[in-house]
Amino acid sequence: ETGVTQSPTHLIKTRGQQVTLRCSSQSGHNTVSWYQQALGQGPQFIFQYYREEENGRGNFPPRFSGLQFPNYSSELNVNALELDDSALYLCASSLFQAGAYEQYFGPGTRLTVT
Amino acid sequence: AQSVTQLDSHVSVSEGTPVLLRCNYSSSYSPSLFWYVQHPNKGLQLLLKYTSAATLVKGINGFEAEFKKSETSFHLTKPSAHMSDAAEYFCVVSDKKGGGNKLTFGTGTQLKVEL
Numbered sequence: 001e002t003g004v005t006q007s008p009t010h011l012i013k014t015r016g017q018q019v020t021l022r023c024s025s026q027s028g029h030n031t032v033s034w035y036q037q038a039l040g041q042g043p044q045f046i047f048q049y050y051r052e053e054e055n056g057r058g059n060f061p062p063r064f065s066g067l068q069f070p071n072y073s074s075e076l077n078v079n080a081l082e083l084d085d086s087a088l089y090l091c092a093s094s095l096f097q098a099g100a101y102e103q104y105f106g107p108g109t110r111l112t113v114t
Numbered sequence: 115a116q117s118v119t120q121l122d123s124h125v126s127v128s129e130g131t132p133v134l135l136r137c138n139y140s141s142s143y144s145p146s147l148f149w150y151v152q153h154p155n156k157g158l159q160l161l162l163k164y165t166s167a168a169t170l171v172k173g174i175n176g177f178e179a180e181f182k183k184s185e186t187s188f189h190l191t192k193p194s195a196h197m198s199d200a201a202e203y204f205c206v207v208s209d210k211k212g213g214g215n216k217l218t219f220g221t222g223t224q225l226k227v228e229l
Contacts, residue, residue, distance in 0.1 A: 033217070035217075041221065042204055042220055043219050044219075045218070048215070048216060090158065092217075094215070101146060101215035102146075102148060103215075105158040106157055107157040108157050
């Protein structure tokens with residue numbers, strides 16, 4: 001069974017640029033969620049994708065957008081980067097079904113905006 | 115909206131002594147609750163989950179948690195701490211409204227284990 005993978009591991013961007021982060025879900029999972037973890041804080045929910053459609057969104061502006069592909073992998077896109085976007089971005093996959101909704105996390109992408 | 119409150123930002127114990135990390139939750143209906151652990155520069159690992167079955171939940175690495183509805187608590191315990199337990203621990207509630215789910219994290223408890 002393959003776990004959740006994310007790329008790249010680290011990224012440095014300049015304010016105003018755009019960035020794309022990628023995530024491959026765990027084998028057998030059909031739902032992907034993205035979280036932002038600022039330094040010293042708990043992760044904050046950005047959005048979730050199921051069957052290639054957004055299935056819930058947290059309190060993040062529209063410049064945060066995403067995609068889910070038929071193979072359930074996903075991308076997180078952030079436009080017009082701001083200094084406060086510097087954080088660890090975590091992807092989590094899960095299986096959409098009745099019952100517990102535990103999510104399995106990837107190692108994250110560390111984004112630094114200068 | 116559901117939420118969790120982790121009552122201690124830092125906990126320090128000696129190796130071999132019990133661990134108690136405290137968490138209170140707020141939920142308008144029966145919640146699913148989780149504990150995740152995050153080691154430095156690593157992703158999040160699921161320790162255990164509560165999903166309205168047994169109120170005493172056993173997880174990995176000797177951790178367990180007890181769901182107490184009357185106290186709205188879900189404290190994490192371990193009988194004997196090991197050096198490798200030093201990490202950040204997050205109490206998490208799942209919001210299943212709308213068919214999907216989002217996880218709402220507490221602010222975290224940093225566990226330090228001393229010799």
